[in-house]
Amino acid sequence: xxxxxxxxxxxxxxxGDSSVGKTSFVHMVCHDQPLxxxxxxxxxxxxxxxxxxxxxxxxxxxxxxxxxxDVGGSVQHxxxxxxxxxxxxxxIILVSDLTSRQSYDNLKEWLYEVIRYRSQQKLPKDFxxxxxxxxxxxxxxxxxxFDESNGTSLLNSSKSASSDLASTSSLLPNYxxxxxxxxxxxxxxxFVNCYSNKRFSVDTHNVAKLNSFFEKMIKKVSIEHTExxxxxxxxxxxxxxxx
Numbered sequence: 204x205x206x207x208x209x210x211x212x213x214x215x216x217x218x219g220d221s222s223v224g225k226t227s228f229v230h231m232v233c234h235d236q237p238l239x240x241x242x243x244x245x246x247x248x249x250x251x252x253x254x255x256x257x258x259x260x261x262x263x264x265x266x267x268x269x270x271x272x273d274v275g276g277s278v279q280h281x282x283x284x285x286x287x288x289x290x291x292x293x294x295i296i297l298v299s300d301l302t303s304r305q306s307y308d309n310l311k312e313w314l315y316e317v318i319r320y321r322s323q324q325k326l327p328k329d330f331x332x333x334x335x336x337x338x339x340x341x342x343x344x345x346x347x348x349f350d351e352s353n354g355t356s357l358l359n360s361s362k363s364a365s366s367d368l369a370s371t372s373s374l375l376p377n378y379x380x381x382x383x384x385x386x387x388x389x390x391x392x393x394f395v396n397c398y399s400n401k402r403f404s405v406d407t408h409n410v411a412k413l414n415s416f417f418e419k420m421i422k423k424v425s426i427e428h429t430e431x432x433x434x435x436x437x438x439x440x441x442x443x444x445x446x
Contacts, residue, residue, distance in 0.1 A: 212268040219298035221276035224347035227397035245275040285320040294420040341419035344392035
């Protein structure tokens with residue numbers, strides 16, 4: 204693809220614990236095919252770009268570059284990654300691993316890490332639902348390793364099956380209900396196997412959810428006239444490292 208200065212770029216933060224499948228998911232979205240083998244652990248930030256064409260071709264602009272900032276999940280870089288990667292973005296994708304309940308529970312902390320950095324006022328140490336009231340950035344949840352778990356591992360971590368059934372059952376990938384975090388964040392969620400694009404092929408329900416997420420970003424940026432959409436020349440995928 205050649206350089207085109209007229210195509211605006213929207214940045215998406217891709218956040219989640221290390222090794223949950225962020226890089227594999229981003230690769231599948233940007234290249235329309237899964238990776239053949241697990242990628243190396245991301246150190247710093249890995250960037251990939253997808254050219255997104257809106258369904259309504261009469262909308263202007265009709266084309267957008269979606270720039271995915273796949274941020275490394277290492278705990279060692281928690282203090283440094285905020286100032287390096289959390290300044291400019293239009294949406295957030297939070298990624299968890301269906302075989303790890305902890306990675307799912309940690310998504311609140313990942314989101315709160317961004318909110319704390321961007322907030323101009325002092326916030327409580329721990330996440331509370333009230334903090335989301337003034338946070339209007341589009342969010343999408345991605346749950347990987349669907350083929351390995353089918354969602355059942357999220358139920359197995361329950362201490363009391365009888366008392367926790369009502370709350371934990373909502374974590375299952377059922378089209379008729381959302382997980383507790385999807386309800387809390389008021390967002391869509393997608394269950395995928397990052398080594399197969401069967402659940403992410405053209406015109407699937409999952410692709411529709413991803414496109415809806417992109418449209419929410421475009422709508423929000425279009426409303427905000429204070430800061431124009433960034434425009435960049437297209438460039439190949441690259442890594443930014445924290446030293």
